[in-house]
Amino acid sequence: MDQQRRENLIQRKKIWVWIKFKGVAKTEWTNTSYNSTSGATETKYHVQREDYLKKTVVLFGTGKFDRDIDNLSIPPGTNNYPFELPVPDDPLQPKSFQGIYGYIRYTAKATLSVRRMHINTETKTVRPFSMMGPAVDLSIIPGIQNSVKTKVTQYGCCGCGTMVERVITIGVPRRGYFSNDAIYVIGQIDNRDGEEEIYFDTTLVQRISFSCGRHTRTKEYNLSRASKSVSCPRGWVTDFTVGPLHTLISPPSGLPGCDLIDVEYYVKCIGCKFTKAIPVIIGTMPVRGEAPVLTAESSVPADVIALRPASVPAPITQDSNYSSEESETGECDRLLKSSPQDYDLDGAPPGRHIIR
CATH class of the missing domain: 2.60.40.640 (Immunoglobulin-like)
Incomplete structure (x- = not known):
C-alpha cells in the first residue's frame, strides 16, 4: 500500500x-x-x-x-x-x-x-x-477387525458337472483400514482336480455416488492394483496372499456430514471364472491397541502370516452340489452391478507381479 x-x-x-x-x-x-x-x-x-x-x-x-x-x-x-x-x-x-x-x-x-x-x-x-471433516474412528465400528471372506466352488464340465474341481476362498483379514494404509488379499485354494496355475487380479475401487433428488450419478476409480499367479498341485491346499493395495490419501467411507455425496470402497477380485467384490471401510483413525499398522513398506503383516500355513495335502473327495458362499452377499452383488457408462477398469490385467 x-x-x-x-x-x-x-x-x-x-x-x-x-x-x-x-x-x-x-x-x-x-x-x-x-x-x-x-x-x-x-x-x-x-x-x-x-x-x-x-x-x-x-x-x-x-x-x-x-x-x-x-x-x-x-x-x-x-x-x-x-x-x-x-x-x-x-x-x-x-x-x-x-x-x-x-x-x-x-x-x-x-x-x-x-x-x-x-x-x-x-x-x-x-x-x-480445506476442512479436515469429522473423524471416522475405526475403533468404535463393531466388527471392524473381523475378516471378510467369500467362497467359490467350481465344478467340472464348464460348471455343469457334479464333481468339484476346486474350492477357492478369498477375502481380506479385516474390514477396516485408514488413509495411507495397505490392504492384503488372502485366500486358499483347495484343488481337487482342476488347473494347477491360477491367476488372481485384485483392485481397490473407490465408488462415489452423487445425488440430486431422486437421481444419482456414480463414478468409480481404481486406486491400486496387484496381481499374482498361484500354483496349487492337484490334491493339495495352498494359501496365498496378493498385495499390497495402497489406500493412499483418500476421503473416508461415507463422507460424514454430506447427504449429497457418498464414498464407498471395495476390493474387486478376479480369478479363474469368477469375480467377487469385498466391501471395506476406510477411516481416518486406526484401531487402537490392536493389530500392527500396515504400511507401504511392510512385508506381509503378522495377522496375515498367521493365516498362511504351508501347503498340505488334501483328500480328494466329492463335494455336495454347492456353488458359492459369501459373507456379504447382498453388498457384493450391489457393488458389482453394471456401472454407468463412465465406468472404466484399467484395460487388460497387468503382468504377473505386484503393481505399485
Whole structure:
C-alpha cells in the first residue's frame, strides 16, 4: 500500500473489515436424450446444493448490516487482526472434496469497506481453504477387525458337472483400514482336480455416488492394483496372499456430514471364472491397541502370516452340489452391478507381479 493510500485511509472515518466463511456442497450434471416424437434433443439439468459453514467474523469496525461507528480509522503501516473461528458441530462440516459431478468447498472472503459522504467502496478477496471433516474412528465400528471372506466352488464340465474341481476362498483379514494404509488379499485354494496355475487380479475401487433428488450419478476409480499367479498341485491346499493395495490419501467411507455425496470402497477380485467384490471401510483413525499398522513398506503383516500355513495335502473327495458362499452377499452383488457408462477398469490385467 503506497503512501498516498495510507494518508487517504487515515482521513476516512468509516472503515470496516470482516471475513465471511462459507462451506457448501453442490452436485450438478446434465442428461441429454433424443425425443423421437419431436425429433429434438432434450437436455435436463440436475442441480442440488447443501450449505454448512456460514459465519462472519468482524476484524475492524462493525458488520455490513450493523450500526455504524463514527471516527474509525486504520493507522498507517501493516496492521494485524488476529481472530479464531470455532468449527461448529451442528451441522457437521464434511471433508473438502472435489469430484466430476459435485464438490464440497470452503472459502473465506475478506472485505474492506470504506464509506464516504458521496461514494462507498468495497475491496474483496476470496481464498479457498480445506476442512479436515469429522473423524471416522475405526475403533468404535463393531466388527471392524473381523475378516471378510467369500467362497467359490467350481465344478467340472464348464460348471455343469457334479464333481468339484476346486474350492477357492478369498477375502481380506479385516474390514477396516485408514488413509495411507495397505490392504492384503488372502485366500486358499483347495484343488481337487482342476488347473494347477491360477491367476488372481485384485483392485481397490473407490465408488462415489452423487445425488440430486431422486437421481444419482456414480463414478468409480481404481486406486491400486496387484496381481499374482498361484500354483496349487492337484490334491493339495495352498494359501496365498496378493498385495499390497495402497489406500493412499483418500476421503473416508461415507463422507460424514454430506447427504449429497457418498464414498464407498471395495476390493474387486478376479480369478479363474469368477469375480467377487469385498466391501471395506476406510477411516481416518486406526484401531487402537490392536493389530500392527500396515504400511507401504511392510512385508506381509503378522495377522496375515498367521493365516498362511504351508501347503498340505488334501483328500480328494466329492463335494455336495454347492456353488458359492459369501459373507456379504447382498453388498457384493450391489457393488458389482453394471456401472454407468463412465465406468472404466484399467484395460487388460497387468503382468504377473505386484503393481505399485
